[in-house]
Amino acid sequence: MKMRVLHRYLGYFLAGIMAVYALSGILLIFRTTDFLKSEVVKEKEIEKGLTQEEINPELRLGSFQRNDHGVLYFEHGNYDPTSGMVKAKKMELPYLLDKMTHLHKSSTKDPLFYLNIFFGVALLFFVISAFFMYMPGTDILKKGLYFTLAGVVLTLLLLFI
Numbered sequence: 001m002k003m004r005v006l007h008r009y010l011g012y013f014l015a016g017i018m019a020v021y022a023l024s025g026i027l028l029i030f031r032t033t034d035f036l037k038s039e040v041v042k043e044k045e046i047e048k049g050l051t052q053e054e055i056n057p058e059l060r061l062g063s064f065q066r067n068d069h070g071v072l073y074f075e076h077g078n079y080d081p082t083s084g085m086v087k088a089k090k091m092e093l094p095y096l097l098d099k100m101t102h103l104h105k106s107s108t109k110d111p112l113f114y115l116n117i118f119f120g121v122a123l124l125f126f127v128i129s130a131f132f133m134y135m136p137g138t139d140i141l142k143k144g145l146y147f148t149l150a151g152v153v154l155t156l157l158l159l160f161i
Contacts, residue, residue, distance in 0.1 A: 007129045014122055021119070024100040027093070031101070037091040048084035055079055061088060 027036070046056070052064045052072050062075025072079045077088035092098060106112035134141040 003129050003132045007126070007133065010122060010126065014119070014126070017115075017119055020100060021103060024097075024103050027097060027101050028104055034091050036097060037093055040090050040092045042088050042090070044086045044088070045084050046079075046086055049081050050079070050084075051081075052079075055086075059086060059088060060090075061086070 055061065061077045065073045065075060070081060072081065076090065077086060079086045093101065103112060106116055
């Protein structure tokens with residue numbers, strides 16, 4: 001009985017977290033496209049007179065394209081060696097959507113790390129406690145085990161295809 005109550009209220013609590021994770025996971029599927037993104041141009045002044053090889057890769061200008069009248073053009077921007085000005089173009093999600101996608105990308109250096117650990121452990125509890133919802137030997141539990149096996153097999157198939 002206590003397992004059902006704990007499962008129920010933890011489920012309600014996790015429903016909000018799962019909704020945000022689901023939306024951000026769907027957004028991440030489109031991360032290599034410009035879906036919902038808009039172009040943002042940033043300008044920055046760096047050291048003057050640099051060559052294409054000396055430009056810091058952290059600027060993420062992409063691969064070198066051409067040198068046109070002294071201005072170095074890259075895949076995602078340009079650099080003027082006489083002024084030291086860099087113009088970088090980047091496609092970015094709106095602020096809220098960008099923050100949501102960081103749920104899946106957080107590392108141990110990010111405060112979201114604690115939410116991700118809690119969420120993972122809670123989902124694992126959810127999985128395990130689901131098998132205690134019905135008495136062993138009942139048809140519902142047997143069917144549930146078949147569906148669980150089907151979910152594992154489908155996931156493994158998709159992982160290795």
